[in-house]
Amino acid sequence: MIVPGAPSENPSADVFAGLSEQQRILLAMELSKQVAAGPRIRRTPRSELLPASFAQQRLWFLEQRDPGTLAYLMPIAVRLRGPLDVAGLQASLAAVVNRHESLRTTFTDVGGVAYQRVGPARGVPLPVTDLTGLAPDVAETALAQAQRAETGTPFDLATGPLLRTRLLRIAAEDHLLLITMHHIISDGWSLGVLLQDLIQAYQLAVSGQSPVLPALPLDYPDYAAWQREHLDAARLEPSLRYWRTQLAGASALELPTDRPRSAAGSSWAGAAVPLALPAELAEALRRCGTAEQATPYMVLLAAAAVLLGRWSGQQDLVLGIPVAGREQLETESMIGCFVNTLPLRLDLAGDPSFAELIRRVRAACLAAYEHQEVPFELIVREVRADRSAGPVPLAQVMVALRSVPMPRLELAGLSVELVERESASTKFDLCLDLAPEPDGAIGGLLEFNTGLFDASSIQGKRDSFLLLIEAATADPQLPISRLPLLTDSAQRQLVEAFAGPSDPAATLTAGTLRSLFEDRVDADPDAPALIFGGVSTSYAELDARANRLAHLLRERGVGPEQIVGVCLPRSVDTVVALLAIHKAGGAYLPLDPNYPPARLALMVTDSAVRLVLTESAIEASGVLGTEVSTVCLDRRPAADSPAVRPPVTAGPRNLCYVIYTSGSTGTPKGAGDEHGGVANTLHGLQAAYDLRPGDRMLAISSLNYDMSVYEIFATLAAGACIVLPDDVQAADPELLLDLVAGTGVTTWSSAPAILDQLVNHARGRPDLPRLALRLVGLAGDRIPPALPGRLADLVPGVRLMNLAGMTEVSYCSMFYEVDTAGPPVSSVPWGRPVTNHRLLILDDHGVPVAPGVPRPLYIGGAGPGRGYWRRPALTAERFVPDPYAVVPGQRLYATGDHARFRSDGVVEFLGRLDHQIKIRGLRIEPGEIEVALAAHPAVAEAVVTVQRDRNDRQRLVSHLTVHGASAPTTSELRDFLAGQLPPHMVPDAFVVLERFPLLPSGKLDRSALTLPVERPALSSGYRAPDGDLEFVLCAIWSDVLDVEQVGVADDFFDLGGHSLLATRVVSQIREVFQVNLPIADLLGTGTVAELGERLRVVGSQEGVDVDLVAELVRQVTGSAIQPAQPAQ
Amino acid sequence: MDSDGNNYRVVVNDEEQYSIWRVGLDIPPGWRPVGPTGAKQDCLDYIDQNWTDMRPASVRRAMQPD
Structure with a gap:
């Protein structure tokens, strides 16, 4: 990346050397004002319409885009204590307005x-609100109300005025003067x-003179004209080049927000906390700055960069810094919008010391100041020009420190004090607005966008900021990663409060899966334990x-400590096999026969399993290889064995199972758990599920998916009944629905995709009997945003858990109850820890981070299992010592997931560490897009992924299924989303599927979601369209089929068409040509060439010259509708 | 705790379970250094060669014939 010029290469970098602090501040102020000598501002003749400055043009444009916005209101309040001459004050206000043209300016659209x-000069209305007669609390309310009314009322830029005033009389000699202006005329x-001008005029007024202020020789219109004339591209080019280079490849600063950015929309509602x-x-x-020859502002910026870097996890930050924009001396006494924002790019890479960071900040500031004459709007335009798409937000966070305190003046017995007023809106995500105070303190406000952040989390950040400044200034040589964001006690509290309570003995006292089952057999031997194929098996019989x-x-x-493979179709024998292996003391290794043979072979080889329980047909198929011996349960091999329990040989620390993980990253590996840890999880989840003997749990998950552990063993441990589908039922939503309804299933657990299918099928079945489901647990994948609401519609009152x-880590560590009545959310939290599991979110140094900060998630306590089967190095790498362990020597499992604590202790998952989705530097939140899509009435399910096309470009693709027969068109969906999402989050392609592909585990098979935009390889060669009619038809096909290139001899179905899409093609043809083409004609013809001929016939019957229409269409739409030319 | 050119040491707990820990950070209670200090991969290679029985020590003891 491009870093700000190193000090030695920067001509102004060493000018600070040897200066006193005061001199340095003055010099920095000068530099921040300085610009290469250029033409001076001259008086420009006043005509009716005068050019606007760049800043005014931009603010005007923003107002047009978002009329009535409050984001650019500048409210101030002036406390006037002492005897007040109200008439004199009003006359003084008029004098100020008359002196400054900005205060009389409005804007006209040409x-x-x-x-x-x-x-023209005019009087200023000064309505007075008298609060003196009111009770103190009533007066207080009225005061706040009056202030809110001022900040909550927009300005009309066309009619003005853009300044308004109000006087609140609190007591006879205590007043609050409210002045509100639009930023377009002020800063x-x-x-x-x-x-200052107001005080000067008032002094004249109270001394009996006319409050007339001397006229300004030059005013804002002169500045605007000068700017328009002199800030031309040629003169600015060197500086524009600087900004282009400086900002090349910069990423937007993406602070983790409390609410999704898309939900906040362009809301600029703001609030502030004091700092x-x-x-x-x-x-x-200041001392710290002096040591590094930097201004206090630069030190503040460095501290802000540390906070923002840690919070966002980014090492390359762009912050907004304000410069006064008053390079010319004459502008210093003007009122108007001069202020400019500069995007300051800071590099935190390499974990520099705080002192080093200050030096980097100083170099970056000085370089930025040298190129400050470029208006922010031009920098934005310049940077955007270099990018293929999408604007780059350059100043979401602003840091401002005024150089001098606001005046606090005393005159004629009246004390005048500027009171900070909280704005009701903000243009930034965050804005730190500080000023020195007369007593040497620095104070101000930390403003934030309330659409994005909660006040409590901003308060936390404020506290972190102060703490880190304290530590950094005390020892500037500390690497910035070591600066604390939490006090030691806050850190301990955080671990205690968020990690979860832990009983270290749990794993030894929770029992074994065998003992939990046998306890239930003894308690109620005749209770039903399992229903399969319409037949019920009792606990005693199963035992x-x-x-x-x-x-x-x-x-x-x-x-x-020995593993035994289980390779069986779903049946009673499956459950018998697992229980038998445990009773023999061993651990089971699931080998789902539905898995691809290569995958089974890999698991058999990697695990070195010697014995597999299976059935004759599978054994005969040879998928298990020749190295293992088998026991085929369909041959009833144990019919003559005794039915009494064998002696207990395994305890809580023994291995319980080894399950090969799906291997979304790298090769599959077997993870082993111990009985005690798994039993602890079963107990812990009872808090969520509260399974009772009357419950019926659907056990749909493949044994190779750890959700099955809960479905089988928690049910048996609770004395409830397992409802086991056969392999056919498990794969067919219709049959599954019948099973769930018919057997009275009360509890469900699965990956979300299976439930999603079931719910969508049930919606089409009005005859369906009422489902007995009371509780649903989902795990393993993101919950589709629309699913909770649809589930609640189907089964009112059902509880939904995200596991x-x-x-x-003994298969489950967190759970969260989803509010099915609430609005759809893009990402359901992971929740709070299961009993005795400990959740830690740690930084690179193993230090717990503050709530809101995303870092890797670690799980300890009773969670960590045995480790990876036969993989010592991998186990050692991922199961690490727990520095916060309750019992010394315990391990933490490094999940490799990015997560953060909400301020209430709930964990939110933010993605795999290695799977951050970014396109062109902008973060993509698939869940947010899915939420938006699910709101479309025709969309049943939607999944958004990023795919690479053949040019290795990243493309955002949405796969979806639809309700009913008519799928919405790509353009319809695009329009629908464009109203709700930022442009970079609108998918490039939409692919309608009959149903989503699932893995054997029941999870969505993301690898099967592909990007089918290429013209597939067809038996017919590509034949280019000939004539306008074929061009237009090819374009329609191309649009509907989302295939870039359509040849006239290509078959509609070969290109991926189906009947739904045919309907869309025909409706587009009808719309364009105004002919009534029957769908059968399209289905009967099959190619564009044939369709064209058919269309000519239908057209002539209806008196439409389709060739003429096509010609007109091509003329009107130009190249837009022209299909892509064949690649050469 | 990630791969980053840092130096690591091999550590082991009372259950004789192995792990690695970054040099420069305090070793958590219940763990002691064993074997080499060096690049992450060197430490992991050492563990691959030396942690040949992954059963916890208490399990191993319980399974020994009396």
């Missing part, structure tokens, strides 16, 4: 360009000018069958 129009500096550096800390800040098989396994040498965890 063909989309704003012009200034300066109105921070202007406030000082206004106040104060006490005099002592402010002094430390006896498992005992018999266990004896056989013991004869075959099975004991503790999260990994096989490595």
